[in-house]
Amino acid sequence: MKTIFLLLMLAGLSPRAFGAVGCDLNDPDRDAARLFPGYTAYKTRYVSLRPGGAAQLARVEKRLGDKFKGLYENIEVPYTLYEIYRGKELAGYIHGVNQKGEYGGIQVFLALDPKGVIKSFYIQKLTSRAAQELRAKEFGAQFEGLSLKDFESYDPVAGKAPAGSPAAGIKGPPAAGKDFSAVMRAVKKNLILMDEFVFAGKAK
Amino acid sequence: MTIYTIAYKNLLRKKTRTALTAGGIALSAWVLATLLGFNRGYQQGLNKDIDNMGFQVLLTAKGCPYEAATLMLKGGVGLRYMPADVVKTVFKNPEVDKVTPMLMHGVFDPNKGENGAIAAYLGVDAASFPGMKPYLDFKQGGWFTDNQAYEAVLGYEAAELEQREVGDKLLIPGVARDIRVVGILNRSGTQDDGTIFLPITTVQNLFNRRGMLTGLGIRVKKGADISALENRLYDLPDVQVVSMAQVKSTIMNLVNSARVIVLGIAGIAIIIAMAGVINTILMSVMERYAEIGIIKSMGALPLDIFRMIWMETALLCGFGGAAGIGLAFVTARLAEAAVRYFLPYAPNGALVALDWRISGFAFLLITAGGLASGIYPAWRAARVRPLEAIRSEGE
Numbered sequence: 201m202k203t204i205f206l207l208l209m210l211a212g213l214s215p216r217a218f219g220a221v222g223c224d225l226n227d228p229d230r231d232a233a234r235l236f237p238g239y240t241a242y243k244t245r246y247v248s249l250r251p252g253g254a255a256q257l258a259r260v261e262k263r264l265g266d267k268f269k270g271l272y273e274n275i276e277v278p279y280t281l282y283e284i285y286r287g288k289e290l291a292g293y294i295h296g297v298n299q300k301g302e303y304g305g306i307q308v309f310l311a312l313d314p315k316g317v318i319k320s321f322y323i324q325k326l327t328s329r330a331a332q333e334l335r336a337k338e339f340g341a342q343f344e345g346l347s348l349k350d351f352e353s354y355d356p357v358a359g360k361a362p363a364g365s366p367a368a369g370i371k372g373p374p375a376a377g378k379d380f381s382a383v384m385r386a387v388k389k390n391l392i393l394m395d396e397f398v399f400a401g402k403a404k
Numbered sequence: 405m406t407i408y409t410i411a412y413k414n415l416l417r418k419k420t421r422t423a424l425t426a427g428g429i430a431l432s433a434w435v436l437a438t439l440l441g442f443n444r445g446y447q448q449g450l451n452k453d454i455d456n457m458g459f460q461v462l463l464t465a466k467g468c469p470y471e472a473a474t475l476m477l478k479g480g481v482g483l484r485y486m487p488a489d490v491v492k493t494v495f496k497n498p499e500v501d502k503v504t505p506m507l508m509h510g511v512f513d514p515n516k517g518e519n520g521a522i523a524a525y526l527g528v529d530a531a532s533f534p535g536m537k538p539y540l541d542f543k544q545g546g547w548f549t550d551n552q553a554y555e556a557v558l559g560y561e562a563a564e565l566e567q568r569e570v571g572d573k574l575l576i577p578g579v580a581r582d583i584r585v586v587g588i589l590n591r592s593g594t595q596d597d598g599t600i601f602l603p604i605t606t607v608q609n610l611f612n613r614r615g616m617l618t619g620l621g622i623r624v625k626k627g628a629d630i631s632a633l634e635n636r637l638y639d640l641p642d643v644q645v646v647s648m649a650q651v652k653s654t655i656m657n658l659v660n661s662a663r664v665i666v667l668g669i670a671g672i673a674i675i676i677a678m679a680g681v682i683n684t685i686l687m688s689v690m691e692r693y694a695e696i697g698i699i700k701s702m703g704a705l706p707l708d709i710f711r712m713i714w715m716e717t718a719l720l721c722g723f724g725g726a727a728g729i730g731l732a733f734v735t736a737r738l739a740e741a742a743v744r745y746f747l748p749y750a751p752n753g754a755l756v757a758l759d760w761r762i763s764g765f766a767f768l769l770i771t772a773g774g775l776a777s778g779i780y781p782a783w784r785a786a787r788v789r790p791l792e793a794i795r796s797e798g799e
Binding site: 270271272298301302303305325326327328329331332335 | 513515566567568574
């Protein structure tokens with residue numbers, strides 16, 4: 201009875217209660233096949249910073265080196281995590297985040313192996329003067345093989361990484377301007393969130 | 405002990421049967437209240453959507469009027485053009501209070517989605533458009549400084565989608581110059597929420613459509629004869645007149661046709677529920693045949709028995725009807741979501757608008773139907789012959 205009551209209460213809630221906006225793949229079947237060739241199945245999980253509360257949000261912001269801002273960056277945002285399987289074996293994860301760019305919202309997805317190393321980089325939504333270059337294979341390929349430790353020193357506020365660090369080696373298209381920094385911030389945020397939601401828990 | 409208490413206790417003697425019958429009545433009441441609420445909500449929403457357009461008549465370039473109306477309601481594009489000097493011609497009509505020219509332009513953005521998509525921009529007149537849409541208020545900033553400014557005002561959802569704030573830049577594919585966001589509208593619940601507004605001259609210049617319009621909104625003076633104006637506008641060459649009243653009546657006619665079918669189904673559900681009531685009460689009378697005989701032999705009049713049985717029916721229908729109406733209130737949002745999913749066009753706002761009038765009407769209808777179904781079992785009970793009934797108990 202309690203469950204029914206709760207469900208009815210949920211149904212009656214205003215849509216504003218679900219106002220936080222997540223980031224889903226537009227076509228998960230197609231994208232999973234493209235990012236993980238030979239995959240057999242995927243599971244979709246919804247995670248958020250809500251269970252960890254303000255403490256987890258503060259930790260994520262500290263690790264990112266920047267504050268979360270706006271509708272796409274708050275404690276309520278539901279993140280969609282795709283767990284990709286080949287047979288019974290976990291092949292990796294696909295996870296995307298929203299990021300404010302110079303001309304509009306950007307959606308950056310990463311395909312990670314089970315250890316958190318980037319296998320593929322994919323921009324789903326982008327409005328930019330350098331959209332073509334940022335979506336190019338050559339640009340995305342620079343992220344492959346990197347993981348969170350390679351981005352830890354990246355400063356998203358200044359938009360710079362210390363010289364010699366792997367993140368400093370990623371070259372943005374000249375016309376990309378602030379959108380390159382936005383993409384870099386999105387990648388770092390994505391990796392930190394994956395660490396919070398998946399890898400840190402596994403390590404424990 | 406009152407007759408109400410006796411009737412109530414009688415119903416409680418067969419709890420499952422009573423609950424099932426009341427459940428059937430509740431479902432009928434739920435369907436009826438939801439449908440009536442939907443009818444009211446849809447009509448209110450449609451009226452509001454059309455009133456919120458700010459004008460009663462729309463002129464567009466020649467084309468299919470229904471397509472134009474639907475595109476307009478959806479905030480889409482109608483890529484046929486009419487000359488801008490039509491504004492002067494329209495203003496000559498004495499019925500016209502205000503006009504506002506509009507130019508909608510769609511641009512293919514190859515970077516939108518997987519295979520690219522059309523991004524639409526609505527050029528509006530900074531002087532006349534805000535006056536036509538008094539309900540639009542700003543979350544941030546305000547309207548453009550003039551009709552040639554490289555500025556944009558974003559509807560609430562357009563701004564949310566693109567994460568834009570006042571002072572941010574907007575990129576129009578193929579346009580070298582940046583557009584600055586000067587205003588973000590509050591949520592209005594209309595198609596304006598998803599619209600990107602630019603000054604009309606800017607749109608004409610940017611897309612090489614100087615002196616062209618896609619639409620002209622016309623507000624008519626209070627008490628003016630709209631039909632006479634429409635008839636005169638029909639004579640204008642290469643333009644078509646979309647009357648909001650006609651759009652409204654066309655959509656409502658379509659919805660009404662569907663409603664007749666659904667109300668028919670609701671009627672059948674009510675009849676089935678009533679048959680259930682007759683069956684339940686009649687069965688209860690038969691089971692208490694001897695008991696009724698004893699009550700009569702103790703002095704109860706046929707009218708007393710009739711009232712007692714009829715009261716049982718009234719209580720059953722009352723409880724069932726009230727539960728069904730309560731259920732309709734609780735599930736109104738779910739029903740609304742389902743309607744929005746299945747209907748190609750649904751207006752903004754609450755689609756299932758329930759209030760005390762609708763609830764009261766549904767309750768009275770269900771209760772009246774229930775009472776009518778209770779007449780026969782009550783009459784059968786009232787006609788029981790005491791001696792015959794008591795004797796039958798022994799047999």
